[in-house]
Amino acid sequence: MTVILSFFLGFKGLMAQNLVTTEFRDSIVVTGEREVQSGLIDAPVKVEVLNEEYFEQQQYQDLAEGINDIAGVSTQESSRRAGSQSALIQGFGENSVLVMIDGTPVSQNSSFGVDLSQISTSDIKKVEVIKGGASALYGSQAMGGVINIVTKRPTKKTKASLQVSSLQPTGTSEGIIANFQGNAQGSVFGIGAKMSLSVRDQESLDLDKNSLIKDDVDYSKIHGSLYLKKDFGLTKVFGQYIGLFGKTISESSRPISSSSFGVSRNVTDSTSSNIRLGIEREFENGNLRALVNREITKDELALNDNPNTPYTETIKTTDFEAKRFDLLYRDLKVAGQNLTFGTLVKEDEVSQETINEAVAGTVVRTLDIDQKKIRSYEAFVQDSFFIGSFEVAPGARYQYDDNFGSYLSPKINISHYYDYKDTSFKTWATVGTGYRAPSVKERFFTLDHTSVANYIVQGNEGLEPEESLSFQLGEEVRYRQSSLYVNFFLNRVSNLINTVEVETNTSTRIFSYENVEEVYSRGLELGLKSRFSERLSGLLNFSYTETVDSETDLLIANRPLYQAMGSLSYSFLPKWNSILQARYTGSQYSDNENLRTSPSSTNVDLKLNYDWNKNLRIFSSLTNIFDNAREPSQDLVVPSTDFRSARGREIFIGLKASIL
Amino acid sequence: MKYILCLIFILSIGCREVKEAPANSEADLDLQSFIVKPSPYVGDESLDVFLAHPWYSYDQANHIIWPVFQLYSLKTDGAYFKIQVIDYYDSNAAPGNYTIRIAREGEPPYEVSLSAQGCGNVFTNPDYDSCTQDPNRNVYTYFDVSTGQSWIMSDFEASQNTEWDIAFNGTSGKINSGESGPGSTRIAPLYLYQGFFPNGAADFQRLAQISFGDKGREIFNLDLNLRNIPFSLPAGVERVVNxxxxxxxxxxxxxxxxxxxxxxxxxxxxxxxxxxxxxxxxxxxxxxxxxxxxxxxxxxxxxxxxxxxxxxxxxxxxxxxxxxxxxxxxxxxxxxxxxxxxxxxxxxxxxxxxxxxxxxxxxxxxxxxxxxxxxxxxxxxxxxx
Structure with missing residues (x-):
């Protein structure tokens, strides 16, 4: 690592002050600066940011593609939902990572968490990430970390743009992904308005026609949003609608007899509508924001459907509704203190029904969950003040849940700033406690998974809340146009809610959620970026994360120990920019018994961006140049544990035009 | 900074590894683990072996009849045969189509296919209920293990026929003795692999692995004494000294x-x-x-x-x-x-x-x-x- 550090820092003589738009310096930011409006407001805590320009340079179409570029953050396919990607931060997954759009959680506590691949980059101004349970300002879901998506805001000048692109595997005519993104913003009668629409459509991919199972899913994902705001002097009123619609069809195979396989089709059809109304008022000393939010999610799963029958064997429908009221006052400056505090009230309600039709015409409806509700109240305060070159940020969060009563989570972050000639140092140390009450999914849901594994997952109303303790210790060094940071982390979660098998007298295996003793994750993250010349810049990320069940001392499944990403950006001609990127994902266990493994993989991409003029950008890339992919899927009793993509080498091409 | 480098060093010493598991570790069978104990003495009690020691387990969630690779010893006309049902479906997943592995004592095994659908089931036969009431349609398929010959006949015809040894109708089985036929065939459970039934319930994943693997050949090839086992009394026979x-x-x-x-x-x-x-x-x-x-x-x-x-x-x-x-x-x-x-x-x-x-x-x-x-x-x- 010292060698790498020396290599990067050794280019200081080549650095220039005038940056072109395609370099990385500001595109991934580790910040201690206060973010505005809908951004993360926990100033002293380390916030890592991916901005709009970065997504555009890297040609990312959805958040799942981009979020991996932050050390310590990765994605994995959501359990029991093909084609859906959820986030892992420092080893903790979908139930422990809070995903927000403009500061308000989305799709939390619904059946499968947040699908990051459904969030288009078209409406993203920036994405901010806080790792570990470092901040008091974010709630129960934030034990592993926080991802906040800041959306674009209306501009006074009318603007509109369109982007179309397509991704095509080189070895087959199947599996094409078509993307459309449109944005329009402006101001009418003093009302700022912004609309965006993204449509992504992927064809299924079947590399081996002799097998029934397909290698990739067929999906269509729509992300639409509308934002309106009106300023009344120091008061701003705004409304926002976010719609996420997705339909995914995956075809796998499973035994239909003791000697032959049949197609098993899973169809997931979900709609999520999130409506917000808010008012924000600037005061001489601070800012007050009030927000009401209502989210309605409808989810329909057709599980293990036999496409040869004219009916659907099993349909599971879930209706989820979340209501929330937030009140936040920030930047209250009193006697050298900078205070932010707030409260929120929320209510989640879920209903779930299973519709079975084992024999044509005989439909059996079972109401699994009938309007179960969870209400909670939270209040928090975060302070920050300086003692010499130390910035101290203590905070606490109080949570009250209908079922679990009160809990107080204190946290503290201390940062030290030091400059020496051209080099600035920032050291941070964070201790945070976290608390998460079981979600409605864990408490009430029932999930049939009647493949050959033949099991059912059922909720457990007797669950206890998880509690966590998080330590972060880091150092960032900035030298002219280069920076390096290292962050060590240790997160311990007790009463971790995990899936366990319940003893049963029947042949069907039943799993439920239970609190397990303790899980810890520890490791380090390293981020290095540098601008070598006016035309050349680079970044390197590395993370080592071990997530361990303390009781068994075995690694938790589906979490690679090592991940790394390196990227070089080079502008070889005016208007041209090229990016060479390599991404490494280490091998990982695919089961909690640590018996089965998924191999490591390294993907190398070459990307080209060409600015034809200020209104037209053309871009293309050759991804996974060395065609590193798993073998075409086969019909197997024991599913393959190779988590690498089957898509292999692909060509991506697109254009973006500003039409207004 | 030096403290951080020191920490990196300490952490790197303790880094874990993801180690590859031995290939096919899940498919290995510990064949010393079996359920049927070879006590050869039987009492004066008739027993339907196919009910007490079925050759299959029903996977209700997936509607699949999985063979459990139960080994039977069949005694007929003084000869002993090792028998194992290894499949219940044809290549189109139609049930009632048996594949049976058979070996006469001391001889190599062979496999036979036997269509014994009877009335099928409610999923495959819309006329299932009336079929089961019709003795001309709800019939067994009868099989002679010595010659490999098979017949379809009524229960009454079978009760007069000494040629057949074993018969199937759907998942039901019977042998030529007692109330089913005039013969003196006897059958006994010889071996059932215990690993298929952890905690007493069928592990369908494991059964599927073997079904799509060697179909129980390793189990079949076990060197077992076909004689020193309890040939229980068939239905209709009340005494061992009959x-x-x-x-x-x-x-x-x-x-x-x-x-x-x-x-x-x-x-x-x-x-x-x-x-x-x-x-x-x-x-x-x-x-x-x-x-x-x-x-x-x-x-x-x-x-x-x-x-x-x-x-x-x-x-x-x-x-x-x-x-x-x-x-x-x-x-x-x-x-x-x-x-x-x-x-x-x-x-x-x-x-x-x-x-x-x-x-x-x-x-x-x-x-x-x-x-x-x-x-x-x-x-x-x-x-x-």
Whole structure:
């Protein structure tokens, strides 16, 4: 690592002050600066940011593609939902990572968490990430970390743009992904308005026609949003609608007899509508924001459907509704203190029904969950003040849940700033406690998974809340146009809610959620970026994360120990920019018994961006140049544990035009 | 900074590894783990082996009949066969299409396909309910393990036919003996791999692995004794010393079928007696018939490793004028004792009523048999439990 550090820092003589738009310096930011409006407001805590320009340079179409570029953050396919990607931060997954759009959680506590691949980059101004349970300002879901998506805001000048692109595997005519993104913003009668629409459509991919199972899913994902705001002097009123619609069809195979396989089709059809109304008022000393939010999610799963029958064997429908009221006052400056505090009230309600039709015409409806509700109240305060070159940020969060009563989570972050000639140092140390009450999914849901594994997952109303303790210790060094940071982390979660098998007298295996003793994750993250010349810049990320069940001392499944990403950006001609990127994902266990493994993989991409003029950008890339992919899927009793993509080498091409 | 580098160093020492597991570790079978214990002694109780020791387990969630690769020993006409059902479906996943692996004792195995759909099930046959009520459609497929020949016939026809050995209808099975047929076929569970049933419930994942793997060939090839196992009594046969096996009933009276032997477990559980009904002599006495039964037997006592020399024991006279006789036979003392006393191996009963005579032998603890004259020579000692 010292060698790498020396290599990067050794280019200081080549650095220039005038940056072109395609370099990385500001595109991934580790910040201690206060973010505005809908951004993360926990100033002293380390916030890592991916901005709009970065997504555009890297040609990312959805958040799942981009979020991996932050050390310590990765994605994995959501359990029991093909084609859906959820986030892992420092080893903790979908139930422990809070995903927000403009500061308000989305799709939390619904059946499968947040699908990051459904969030288009078209409406993203920036994405901010806080790792570990470092901040008091974010709630129960934030034990592993926080991802906040800041959306674009209306501009006074009318603007509109369109982007179309397509991704095509080189070895087959199947599996094409078509993307459309449109944005329009402006101001009418003093009302700022912004609309965006993204449509992504992927064809299924079947590399081996002799097998029934397909290698990739067929999906269509729509992300639409509308934002309106009106300023009344120091008061701003705004409304926002976010719609996420997705339909995914995956075809796998499973035994239909003791000697032959049949197609098993899973169809997931979900709609999520999130409506917000808010008012924000600037005061001489601070800012007050009030927000009401209502989210309605409808989810329909057709599980293990036999496409040869004219009916659907099993349909599971879930209706989820979340209501929330937030009140936040920030930047209250009193006697050298900078205070932010707030409260929120929320209510989640879920209903779930299973519709079975084992024999044509005989439909059996079972109401699994009938309007179960969870209400909670939270209040928090975060302070920050300086003692010499130390910035101290203590905070606490109080949570009250209908079922679990009160809990107080204190946290503290201390940062030290030091400059020496051209080099600035920032050291941070964070201790945070976290608390998460079981979600409605864990408490009430029932999930049939009647493949050959033949099991059912059922909720457990007797669950206890998880509690966590998080330590972060880091150092960032900035030298002219280069920076390096290292962050060590240790997160311990007790009463971790995990899936366990319940003893049963029947042949069907039943799993439920239970609190397990303790899980810890520890490791380090390293981020290095540098601008070598006016035309050349680079970044390197590395993370080592071990997530361990303390009781068994075995690694938790589906979490690679090592991940790394390196990227070089080079502008070889005016208007041209090229990016060479390599991404490494280490091998990982695919089961909690640590018996089965998924191999490591390294993907190398070459990307080209060409600015034809200020209104037209053309871009293309050759991804996974060395065609590193798993073998075409086969019909197997024991599913393959190779988590690498089957898509292999692909060509991506697109254009973006500003039409207004 | 130096502290951070130090920490990196410390952490790097303790880094974990993801280690590859040995290939196919999940498919390996520990074949020493089996369910059926080869105790050969059976009591006077009929048993439907296909119900008590089924060859399949039903995966209700997926509606799949998974073979559990149960090994059976089938005894017919003095020959022993190892039998294993390895599939219940054809290539189109249609149920009722058996694939059976068979091997005559000491010979290599072969596989046969047998269509035995009967009425199918509610999923495959919309007319299932009425079909099951129709004896002409709800029929078994009958199979001769020696020749490989199969037939479809009605239950009544099968009850008159001695050629078949084993039959299937859907998941049901039966053998040619007892109430199903005139034969003396016997079947016994030989081996069932315990690893398929962790916690007593079927592990369908494991069964599927084997079904799509070697289909239980490794299990089938186990070197097992096909004879030293409990050939339970078929439905309709109430006694191990079954009358047709030792008694020939003709118009002019009873005679002995002396070609069959039994090994009877002693009343203390540690001694054994092999015996046969050597002869039955009958004389008319007025309106009655007087009968004399002579047994031939040998005893293996508690501390012996083989049977003693053969002896004959003629039981007291049986008169048809006596309505009910109940004798308990103690081979150790060659005496008839009170049935309330312990120490007897066999109980003989005779019931004479309205000119109809019925004779029975019941065992106390269990017996093996019938064993024919040729085979009994090999049984120089009794098999232990």
């Amino acid at each position: 009358e047709p096996d030792w008694l020939i009933s003709e118009d002019d009276g009873f005679s002995a079928k002396s070609s069959n032997w039994w090994i009877v477990k002693g009343s203390d559980g540690n001694s054994y007696t092999k015996f046969r009904v050597l002869k039955i002599e009958e004389e008319e006495s007025g309106n009655d018939i007087e009968s004399k039964i002579t047994l031939e037997y040998a005893i293996q006592t508690k501390n012996s490793v083989s049977f003693s020399t053969l002896r004959e024991w003629t039981l007291p006279l049986i008169s048809s004028g006596t309505r009910l006789i109940r004798w308990c036979l103690d081979f150790d003392t060659e005496s008839v004792i009170e049935c309330s006393e312990s120490g007897h191996e066999l109980r003989f009963s005779s019931l004479s009523r309205r000119g109809r005579r019925q004779w029975r032998f019941n065992v106390s603890l269990g017996a093996i048999g019938p064993i024919d004259n040729e085979q009994i020579i090999d049984w120089v000692s009794a098999p232990q439990d």
